[in-house]
Amino acid sequence: MTANPMESMVKEITDVQRKLIKGYENMLQVKDLESGVTPRELVYKEDKVSLYHYEPPVKDVHHVPLLVSYALVNRQYMMDIQHDRSLIRKLLEMGIDMYVIDWGYPSKIDKYNTMEDYIMGYMDNIVDFVRQRSGQESVNLLGVCQGGTFSLIYSALFPRKIKNLVVMVAPVDFHTKDGLLNVWSKQMDVDLMVDVMGNIPGDFMNLGFLWLKPFQLIIDKYVGLLDNIDDPYVVHNFLRMEKWIFDSPDQAGETFRKFIKDMYQDNKLMKDEFVLGGRKVSLKNVTMPVLNIFGEQDHLVPPSCSRPISELVGSKDVTTKAFNLGHIGMYVSSRSQKELAPTVAEWLKERGGENVAPPKKAAAKKK
Amino acid sequence: MTETSKTPTDFASHWMQWQQDFWKDWMQNASKGMEKFTGLWSGHNGKEFAGWQENWMKSFTDALSGSVPGEGLGADVFGRTMEAGKIYTDLLGFWTKVVTPLTQLAPGTPLTAEKIEEMHRQWNEEYGKMMEAMWGSMPEGEVQDTAKSVAGLQKTILDYMWQFYLPLSKNLEEVPEILEKAAKGESGALIEMAGLFRRNYEATMGKALKAPSMGYSREFIDNFNKTLDAYFQFQAAMTEYEALFMQTGQKASEKVFARLSEFRGKEVSPETFKEFYRVWWTINEDTYQELFMAPVFLNLLQEVLRRGLTFRKVLDSFTDQLIEQTNLPSKKDMDEIYRAIYDLKKEIRWQARSIRQIEEHLGIELKKPAPSTD
Numbered sequence: 001m002t003a004n005p006m007e008s009m010v011k012e013i014t015d016v017q018r019k020l021i022k023g024y025e026n027m028l029q030v031k032d033l034e035s036g037v038t039p040r041e042l043v044y045k046e047d048k049v050s051l052y053h054y055e056p057p058v059k060d061v062h063h064v065p066l067l068v069s070y071a072l073v074n075r076q077y078m079m080d081i082q083h084d085r086s087l088i089r090k091l092l093e094m095g096i097d098m099y100v101i102d103w104g105y106p107s108k109i110d111k112y113n114t115m116e117d118y119i120m121g122y123m124d125n126i127v128d129f130v131r132q133r134s135g136q137e138s139v140n141l142l143g144v145c146q147g148g149t150f151s152l153i154y155s156a157l158f159p160r161k162i163k164n165l166v167v168m169v170a171p172v173d174f175h176t177k178d179g180l181l182n183v184w185s186k187q188m189d190v191d192l193m194v195d196v197m198g199n200i201p202g203d204f205m206n207l208g209f210l211w212l213k214p215f216q217l218i219i220d221k222y223v224g225l226l227d228n229i230d231d232p233y234v235v236h237n238f239l240r241m242e243k244w245i246f247d248s249p250d251q252a253g254e255t256f257r258k259f260i261k262d263m264y265q266d267n268k269l270m271k272d273e274f275v276l277g278g279r280k281v282s283l284k285n286v287t288m289p290v291l292n293i294f295g296e297q298d299h300l301v302p303p304s305c306s307r308p309i310s311e312l313v314g315s316k317d318v319t320t321k322a323f324n325l326g327h328i329g330m331y332v333s334s335r336s337q338k339e340l341a342p343t344v345a346e347w348l349k350e351r352g353g354e355n356v357a358p359p360k361k362a363a364a365k366k367k
Numbered sequence: 368m369t370e371t372s373k374t375p376t377d378f379a380s381h382w383m384q385w386q387q388d389f390w391k392d393w394m395q396n397a398s399k400g401m402e403k404f405t406g407l408w409s410g411h412n413g414k415e416f417a418g419w420q421e422n423w424m425k426s427f428t429d430a431l432s433g434s435v436p437g438e439g440l441g442a443d444v445f446g447r448t449m450e451a452g453k454i455y456t457d458l459l460g461f462w463t464k465v466v467t468p469l470t471q472l473a474p475g476t477p478l479t480a481e482k483i484e485e486m487h488r489q490w491n492e493e494y495g496k497m498m499e500a501m502w503g504s505m506p507e508g509e510v511q512d513t514a515k516s517v518a519g520l521q522k523t524i525l526d527y528m529w530q531f532y533l534p535l536s537k538n539l540e541e542v543p544e545i546l547e548k549a550a551k552g553e554s555g556a557l558i559e560m561a562g563l564f565r566r567n568y569e570a571t572m573g574k575a576l577k578a579p580s581m582g583y584s585r586e587f588i589d590n591f592n593k594t595l596d597a598y599f600q601f602q603a604a605m606t607e608y609e610a611l612f613m614q615t616g617q618k619a620s621e622k623v624f625a626r627l628s629e630f631r632g633k634e635v636s637p638e639t640f641k642e643f644y645r646v647w648w649t650i651n652e653d654t655y656q657e658l659f660m661a662p663v664f665l666n667l668l669q670e671v672l673r674r675g676l677t678f679r680k681v682l683d684s685f686t687d688q689l690i691e692q693t694n695l696p697s698k699k700d701m702d703e704i705y706r707a708i709y710d711l712k713k714e715i716r717w718q719a720r721s722i723r724q725i726e727e728h729l730g731i732e733l734k735k736p737a738p739s740t741d
Contacts, residue, residue: 006627011637020452026446027441047712108701121716173662180659187669189676196676198702211659215652222451223644229448242444 016226023229026236033240035247036077038089040100044129048104049122051129056092061344064163064352065097065134067127069154071146072103072118072206072251077332078244079144082237085332090341094350099130101147105249111198113252115259116277120155127154127161138163138288138347143171145301145327149263150184152309153276156285164351166291166344167309169301169330172283176304180212186262194253202248209245212299221349241332283309287316291347293340295325319347458647462640465493466630487624494620590685597678604674608667613660619654623647 044051068088070076079100080088092098101123106113132140141162143151148170155162174182189349193200210217268274274281290313294306303322310320319344325333330340626646633639658664687697696704726732 023448024445027445028439030441031439033440109705109708111705117713121713124715125720180656183660183665184668187665189669189673192673192676192680196680213652214655215648219451219454220648222448223455225448226452226455239440239444242447243440246443 001107012333016040016351019226019230021147023221023225023235026230026232027239030236030239031226031329033243035075035243036080036088037083038046038086038092039081043099043133044126046122046125048106048110049126050102050104052100052102054088054092054098054100056095056097058093058095061095061097062349062352063097063134064136064138064140065089065099065130066091066140066142066166066348068098068100069123069147070101070144072255073190075148075244075247075249076100076102076144078328081240081244081332085237085337087331087332087336087341088152090337091345094341094345096133096328099126101344103124103249106252107199108251111253114254115150115153119150120277122156123150123154124158124161127158131161136163136243140164140166140352142166142168142344143170146171146259148306152283152286152313153269153274153281155288156281156283157201157279158275159285159287162288164289164291164348165286165315166293166347167306168293169295169298170292170309170329171301171305172312173263173267173270173305173308175270178304179210179300179302181300182264183303184208185260188260188265190257190260190265194257198253199250200253200256202250205251206246206248209300222268241328270312282314283312284314286313287315289351290315290319291344292318292320293330293343294322294324295330297324297326297329300339302325317351427701455644458644459640461493462643466627466643490624491617491620494623495617520528587688590681590688594678594681594685597674597681601671601674601678604667604671608671611667615658616651616652619651622650622654626650 009100023195031280033336038054040052040054042050043053068079070074070079080086083089083228088098088100102117127139127141131137138161141164142150143149143154145168148167149172151165151167152170152172155165156340174185176182197204225234225238262274266273268362269281269283271284272284290309292306292309294301296303296304298306307320312316323330325335330336621645628637629646630643633642683698687699690697722733
């Protein structure tokens, strides 16, 4: 026991209050922060869906462009959240010509949008646009999280249009027991939810994500910030992440209904029973080279949900890469910048042919 | 691009006032003699310090949270940080008040059964207060927002409830017995209490609200009653759900209590508190994770969702009935419009694709309007 324990306790609480005041000043000055940091160009728009082109800042550019399909839940700028933590920037520096889909914010008028509309409509139109713009018969596709599941489905339906497929933290087996989302969704009365709510509110989705680790995500994360709350750099980076976490678009009701029922409840893709737009979707039709990447510490899409992809696809060229990262760490951690981005770039280049000069700019297109 | 604004000027005066109060408090305590604090962690002095510290933290958090302007990313995140900070300081208060005196008992002090029981009682009492404060600060989500959206109806609901009060109160005779069980630390008592409210409701108000009405405004009253019934069903489910949460908190509390011996004899320092904090939140996280996987929770979660959604469905239908008397479009009308627009867009998309295929087939390109990005 110290001679005067009160002294150390008073010092502790006065330190905390001093930091809080500084943090208060730092934080309140920020009304908003940019969504994504790398320069980009809007090249295509259809309804609320946009396509952005990112030009590589290097001379030697890989001739097959990479199209990125992110999840409908949360926003794609997580992959470009700050200058020193941008998966997109890293891939561009490695000569990958990139296009990224922004699914937008569905409103009530979009409540009837189905998975078919997203995958066989918007996504297919975008793939055709990128093929046409780049002059390539087929393009590379990178699907992230739910966007990875969408990309698998798309590649199974339109295998000729996809040269190489990269899936990152993409769930395919929804009946594993080590994911709380899997367990919670199994009994959900999704018909009642969609019938009553129309679109599923982003706040509702967020609440579910926070409750996966309530004490860590609602308390400890912020308590941890107190140690560095007087450092403007730390605070700004924290704010960027907070913006992304709480920037959750509403989910188009009909898409949510089918995704929960067919994936989480009936596991149809895994069982080779999934049908979209009247067409059977068999992962055996995914015959192009596949890179399957997942995080060993992922609590949203546990490894067991993604690992089976490597076995289910019909491709003879399958590479599986597990990184010792969590779901968010896959996009923003320093290891992601150092290891994950080079893994993707090199894997694509090995399967893509020669490099070319940077693509010429073309006029934007609106459907 | 980063948008910025100046820190609100009223904060400075808020802060100065708080500092003044704090130092005044400090001087008053100090003038009683610093020797009081040298034996800080023994006997009543420790409690005095804890009380002072608790007030100090409370005045501090109140000063800050009272002046946080409501808009913008920074303000939102600062608000969340303050909420978490409050829980942290509540835990610090709990630690100084309850944990530290227990862990600082002189070596060799015998721990009798009575002493342990007293420690346990005090622990439960203070821990309960802290957890109640904590769950009160959790985000509430869509389901509870739905209930709040009818806040205007609450007075009417309360008036309506009054006429059913007597039979309801008669059925509440069991409550004291259950409260006694709860006081003795029987964790099942909370669940029992929640179940009692549901049974009482079904036996009294529920029956009346479900009974068909008669007369000129029959349809309106029936719909109103249905809405009230759905609201109470939802509240009943929420009560059971919250009771399960509290029960789990109690379970976690016991686990944390069981780890107290690890802290016995450790010096009182911020590091020791941080260690205790880490033990506290990780045990709670694990205990709630177990709950979230348990069938009893899954069933209740579905029940709360189902009741909440049913309430919203009935409320929408009731609102539509009111709107029908006006020139405003009802939810049903809007759904029809959304559907029609969706079908049209789908048709256009299909036609555009067909035209593109025909163009490709014929090797021609039809003249189209100039593309734009707006």
